[in-house]
Amino acid sequence: MSVLKIALVVIFLIIVAIVLFLNYLGLFSKIVIEEKEMGPYVLVYEDHKGDYKGTRKIQDNIYNILLNEYGIETFKGFGVYYDDPKKVSKEELRSIAGCILEEADYNNIEKLKENNLKVKETSKQQCIVVEFPFKNAFSVFIGIMKVYPEINKFVEKNGLKQKEIMEVYDVLAKKIIYIMNYIDE
Template identity: 40%
Template sequence: MKTISIIIILLILSLIAYLSRHGLFSSVRISEKNTGPLLIVYKKHIGEYKNVGPVMDKIYYDLKNNHSIDTTKGFGLYYDNPKEVNRDKLRSIVGCIVEGRSKEELEHITGKYGVQEHPGSNSVVAEFPYKGKASIILGIFKVYPKLLAYINNENYPHNPIMEVYDLPNQKIEYTSSIELTADFYDALLQ
């Protein structure tokens, strides 16, 4: 019986250590700053947000292997609140951020992907550690409530929230533009 208790305690400690590494005890600070511009290569996704990872990976590997475009940042732009919209109708665009190139240099892939400059704008921003998929899940529970509360308290528009997965800096940056209009975001879904 003592051995089982020790094993259970070790498993619990291991889980806490794992989740701690992925951000369990990280604080969330909200700020306002200018973000962008970003050159994004993306695909539209309708359905559960948990299913966007393979779409993002496909774009990353296609850009790398077939177009010699290396990227280190992925993104998801999430339009709908899963508490208010049916899961099979959730709208998002997902893909990669391409740095050091112009939109004109990527014209050869516009038939396959959307290519757009996400303009710079004043935004509400939160950062969270990115150590893997567990960080994304923890971020949903830790960041979104604080980010949405800040947006509501300031009476800012409820624009889609962009999650930027910054691999070199091992962080997720959550941004919601204060300035961009619904027309800009709706055009990305076309």
Template identity: 40%
Template sequence: MLIIILLVLLLGLYAYLDGFSEIKVSTQKSGGETIVYQEVTGDYKQTKAITNKIYYYLLHKLKIEANRGIGIFYDNPKEIAKDKLRSEIGCIIESKDTNRLSINECMYKIKVLPSEDYATAELPLKNGLSIFIGFIKVYPALDKYISEQGKKKGSVTEIYDIPNRKIIYRQALLKCDQ
């Protein structure tokens, strides 16, 4: 009986996290965001801690409130050792605040993301487990979509959109000869 109760609870949690919903992937032109970030080599599990560190730096030192975190992941953790994984982790700066950023004042790197076509999907951000659902649902959907488009997979960007309570996944679409 305990196993049945546990199974029902797990299925309920999975349903709450939209684990049973279909992931819709499409090609969208996006990008152009200004980000404050840190280059990271190592386990992707560091993402939350680094995002928080940059968020609080922006809030307390530069008086900029950034409500969207970002992770740009360059390597596939199934193919590359954890200590060699490359990423850029940080926060998206709203356009109204970009003029308040100064390369000389900011202790982190600043750049504008390229505006181009990406394979794009979304998932509700309900709690920390939403990221896990992304691994098991969104990444396979992106892989399938990109393969069907005859493209090669590029870096993956995850945008943690706190105000809109969603995670936006964008994977760069590369030509097969790139």
């Protein structure tokens, strides 16, 4: 076999591997938008101002505090993003991030509050919901590129007023759940 043929086979195999990896991450996943009730949730969180990429460290920090100081293991991290990064500078973006308590740990809510952790209880609400595969950090970036434009189209098409968006990173179910409360205009 000539060097050229070997090089072409190697290039072809690399391209196939990249396509398969991107498929695994969800690049070719169909975006399905549903309207359904979500919640209630108990959020343990910290406020964040600045680039949204800083929320990952907050989630990890809250997870470690809950696990190491309180013996509470959580399986869902979250971020609530209040501002549109296309309209607000990175330094001014507002969000909260942390972990969602499992129902079995609700008896610890008061103890967490007494120890100066921020705890917020949300009610069940009608929401726009999209589920996306969560394999690793690349899935988060692909989800942002694919999901947000579809949510924006849905909001505009249905005459809704967009509010904050919550991203739930469900480790056990291996999915990111995008949840947007909305107001009919």
